[in-house]
Amino acid sequence: MVPAVDLIFVAILGGLWGSFANVCIYRLPKDKGVVSGRSHCPKCKKKIVWYDNIPIISYLILSGKCRKCKREISLHYFTVEYINIMSFLIIYFLFGISMTTILLMILSVSFLIIFLIDLKHFIIPNSLTFSLMILGFIKSFDPNLNSIFPNYINSLIGGFFGYGIIFSIIFFYRQIRKKEGMGLGDAKLLAVIGFWFGWISIPFVIFLSSIFALVFVIPDLIKKIKK
Numbered sequence: 001m002v003p004a005v006d007l008i009f010v011a012i013l014g015g016l017w018g019s020f021a022n023v024c025i026y027r028l029p030k031d032k033g034v035v036s037g038r039s040h041c042p043k044c045k046k047k048i049v050w051y052d053n054i055p056i057i058s059y060l061i062l063s064g065k066c067r068k069c070k071r072e073i074s075l076h077y078f079t080v081e082y083i084n085i086m087s088f089l090i091i092y093f094l095f096g097i098s099m100t101t102i103l104l105m106i107l108s109v110s111f112l113i114i115f116l117i118d119l120k121h122f123i124i125p126n127s128l129t130f131s132l133m134i135l136g137f138i139k140s141f142d143p144n145l146n147s148i149f150p151n152y153i154n155s156l157i158g159g160f161f162g163y164g165i166i167f168s169i170i171f172f173y174r175q176i177r178k179k180e181g182m183g184l185g186d187a188k189l190l191a192v193i194g195f196w197f198g199w200i201s202i203p204f205v206i207f208l209s210s211i212f213a214l215v216f217v218i219p220d221l222i223k224k225i226k227k
């Protein structure tokens with residue numbers, strides 16, 4: 001049994017990091033500092049006081065509206081905090097108090113940030129992918145981590161394999177279709193996964209993401225065929 005106090009602590013941690021993720025999603029693509037500068041309402045530009053800036057809770061108390069201008073605060077802030085709390089709790093359930101848990105929490109916050117920046121701006125910040133690659137490689141020298149993580153040789157192969165496979169797809173796609181299918185950001189992202197989980201994770205991730213992509217593409221195709 002996991003004690004309730006631990007769960008509350010992990011949930012608060014998840015909320016705070018989710019809130020930090022929101023700041024990154026908003027500021028990283030604009031090259032604004034992530035640490036400096038207080039948060040303000042994007043609509044009326046008024047500074048947000050600390051008690052209106054509590055993850056999840058403030059959003060519910062203010063029922064999703066800015067205290068000053070009463071205009072709606074995007075549900076996206078709430079969703080990011082919520083998803084992050086859930087993923088922190090799941091990681092904690094699976095790996096308890098361990099270095100593996102801390103590493104996976106760092107990875108999941110980062111992926112949440114990357115995913116949402118990519119969704120909004122179609123870019124994947126190098127500052128994030130490169131730091132994750134380095135961290136993924138360095139951590140593979142620690143023999144005491146959970147066996148979901150590979151050793152450093154496997155990690156290194158995974159990183160290059162992940163990058164290389166997307167890079168070659170981009171290359172051949174460009175030769176055949178004369179246009180871009182994917183960006184190098186995707187290659188870097190797969191390199192991150194390779195460095196973190198070893199080469200074996202690469203075909204697995206490609207398989208999963210193809211299914212994921214198909215789920216999105218098929219309804220579109222059916223519409224086109226009907227027309």
Ligand SMILES: [Zn+2]
Pocket residue numbers: 041042043044045046066067068069070071
């Ligand atoms: Zn406002």
